[in-house]
Amino acid sequence: MRTVVLPGSNLEEFLARLAVGHELIVPQKSGASISFAAYDPSSEVVVEYQRTLLPPKKFFLPPEEALFDFAPGEGFRQKPTSSERRILFGLHPCDIHGLRRLDQVFLEGYVDTYYQAQRDRTLIIGLSCLPDEMCFCNSMGTDLVTDHFDLFLTDLGDNYLVEIGSTEGNDLILDNEDLFAETSDILLRKYKVFLATRSNLFEQKLDTSGLSNILALEWDSSHWEETAKDCLACGRCSMTCPTCYCFTIFDEVNLDGASGSRCRRWTSCLYKNYALVAGGHNFRPSRGARLRQRIMHKHKDSVERHGISACVGCGRCQAHCAAGINFCQVLTSLRGESSESIVG
Amino acid sequence: MKAKPRIGIYGLTSCAGDQLVLVNCEDELLTILEAVDLRSFVMAHSDNPEGELDVAFVEGAVTQESDLETLKDVRSRAQILIAIGTCAVWGGIPYLSGMGTPLSDHVQVDYAIPGCPIEKTQLLKAIASLLRGDLPLSLPHPVCLECTIRENNCLLQAGEICCGPLTAGGCNARCPSLNRACFGCRGASHDPNYVSARQILEKHGFSVNEVRQRLALFSGKAYEKEGTQVG
Numbered sequence: 205m206r207t208v209v210l211p212g213s214n215l216e217e218f219l220a221r222l223a224v225g226h227e228l229i230v231p232q233k234s235g236a237s238i239s240f241a242a243y244d245p246s247s248e249v250v251v252e253y254q255r256t257l258l259p260p261k262k263f264f265l266p267p268e269e270a271l272f273d274f275a276p277g278e279g280f281r282q283k284p285t286s287s288e289r290r291i292l293f294g295l296h297p298c299d300i301h302g303l304r305r306l307d308q309v310f311l312e313g314y315v316d317t318y319y320q321a322q323r324d325r326t327l328i329i330g331l332s333c334l335p336d337e338m339c340f341c342n343s344m345g346t347d348l349v350t351d352h353f354d355l356f357l358t359d360l361g362d363n364y365l366v367e368i369g370s371t372e373g374n375d376l377i378l379d380n381e382d383l384f385a386e387t388s389d390i391l392l393r394k395y396k397v398f399l400a401t402r403s404n405l406f407e408q409k410l411d412t413s414g415l416s417n418i419l420a421l422e423w424d425s426s427h428w429e430e431t432a433k434d435c436l437a438c439g440r441c442s443m444t445c446p447t448c449y450c451f452t453i454f455d456e457v458n459l460d461g462a463s464g465s466r467c468r469r470w471t472s473c474l475y476k477n478y479a480l481v482a483g484g485h486n487f488r489p490s491r492g493a494r495l496r497q498r499i500m501h502k503h504k505d506s507v508e509r510h511g512i513s514a515c516v517g518c519g520r521c522q523a524h525c526a527a528g529i530n531f532c533q534v535l536t537s538l539r540g541e542s543s544e545s546i547v548g
Numbered sequence: 549m550k551a552k553p554r555i556g557i558y559g560l561t562s563c564a565g566d567q568l569v570l571v572n573c574e575d576e577l578l579t580i581l582e583a584v585d586l587r588s589f590v591m592a593h594s595d596n597p598e599g600e601l602d603v604a605f606v607e608g609a610v611t612q613e614s615d616l617e618t619l620k621d622v623r624s625r626a627q628i629l630i631a632i633g634t635c636a637v638w639g640g641i642p643y644l645s646g647m648g649t650p651l652s653d654h655v656q657v658d659y660a661i662p663g664c665p666i667e668k669t670q671l672l673k674a675i676a677s678l679l680r681g682d683l684p685l686s687l688p689h690p691v692c693l694e695c696t697i698r699e700n701n702c703l704l705q706a707g708e709i710c711c712g713p714l715t716a717g718g719c720n721a722r723c724p725s726l727n728r729a730c731f732g733c734r735g736a737s738h739d740p741n742y743v744s745a746r747q748i749l750e751k752h753g754f755s756v757n758e759v760r761q762r763l764a765l766f767s768g769k770a771y772e773k774e775g776t777q778v779g
Contacts, residue, residue: 235727236701257699267697434744436713438692440702454685459579459672461679470697476739477688491741524696526704526713527744 302446338519562608
């Protein structure tokens with residue numbers, strides 16, 4: 205992979221130039237949290253941050269979107285999507301891995317054309333980060349990216365080492381050549397030191413060996429209902445998860461009682477009506493069953509279907525849980541119980 | 549063309565704030581009045597013929613014999629009865645006096661639009677669905693869904709008595725988005741975990757009384773059922 209160097213002092217200018225001809229999205233301060241939002245020249249781009257509240261999925265699977273309009277006599281009209289080129293700047297490796305997982309769901313097999321349109325028009329510029337006490341991407345193997353980005357910037361002090369992941373990414377460099385320099389041996393050494401230093405900073409760890417097998421065995425564990433006693437079923441873990449993609453579909457009718465729009469909106473398997481079906485039967489009536497579903501889907505079902513866990517270790521679910529549920533701890537407890545029963 | 553649906557709008561014990569929301573739909577009122585046959589609506593006109601109705605909207609709690617008589621009479625004449633406002637849905641503030649009861653304690657309620665007051669958007673969507681011949685969609689999510697989508701910091705996590713996780717969504721997280729904790733004015737969500745909420749708030753240093761006063765303010769009935777089981 206070709207690498208170049210972007211002096212830190214040139215980043216501001218690089219972003220300002222990218223904003224010409226592209227819709228540019230950058231991490232910014234929003235109240236007490238960090239949020240991906242549209243860039244304008246007065247934007248204060250935050251290059252050192254832990255995690256945005258909502259992951260970048262909101263740009264590909266919007267929280268609520270109209271899919272098509274309908275009207276008697278006119279039939280269906282699909283909502284047009286913008287084709288303007290868009291750049292998402294500042295995605296951490298976990299969030300890029302999150303998009304990879306969403307791609308598997310929305311682009312492989314049955315293609316979701318709404319997602320595809322948003323994905324096709326978007327370039328990804330990744331950015332390195334250091335973990336806090338909730339991060340466990342190195343446990344999930346999502347602390348590095350080798351593809352699914354156009355450029356990736358690693359902060360090495362005064363300079364960014366820039367990995368080029370696509371021809372379109374390469375074009376961004378060629379169009380702004382005056383801002384970049386060639387890689388030096390010193391920088392490559394610094395990059396290796398950065399990786400080694402970073403890997404020592406993780407406090408949160410998750411042993412993923414055999415995890416999906418263990419979860420399958422622990423279907424009936426009392427842990428689920430026990431943990432769910434704390435669960436507010438508020439759905440915040442689902443909304444903030446980079447790979448939770450469930451949505452509900454409904455019609456919004458106009459006051460003529462005939463025309464309207466078919467819409468979809470994010471939902472969560474933690475909500476009581478999620479598994480409610482016609483006739484009034486609910487497949488997951490208890491909070492414990494619903495919490496189990498969320499964890500099983502991430503760490504077991506996704507492994508079975510896609511060969512890879514849907515958890516990218518970003519830590520959002522546990523960082524944003526008002527009840528203080530730590531998903532790593534829940535999984536570790538389940539493992540502990542199973543090893544005891546095997547020995548016993 | 550089928551006949552316009554006959555609508556009646558009634559108030560029991562309440563502040564009439566929910567009926568006012570309909571009157572305040574100024575941009576949509578003419579469209580609505582063209583689509584429906586508005587029979588009884590004491591707040592809006594003086595000639596109020598009482599008879600068979602396709603849809604009745606009823607605001608307020610039942611606190612006295614006359615409320616109950618009105619409610620039973622409306623129910624007997626209406627195909628669909630919709631409770632509007634937290635007083636009608638949960639008993640609301642009158643419930644705190646020990647005298648106010650929700651409509652569903654006395655008659656069958658076909659759909660509930662909670663809120664203090666109700667949200668104009670939810671009312672209009674409900675009317676549109678009814679005109680199409682559907683019961684309106686229920687909104688089963690708590691306030692936290694819309695609050696998180698708006699990327700608000702969690703006020704409960706920050707140590708405030710925020711009722712968001714216990715409260716029916718649909719207000720687009722009006723108060724938390726202004727950095728004010730949710731008061732729970734829309735009544736209980738489909739799945740309020742009062743026990744956990746109380747434990748979280750007690751950890752934040754609030755007394756049992758403070759917590760009860762806030763959590764039970766609008767949804768006393770749901771809180772009594774679910775929230776008092778543990779300690």
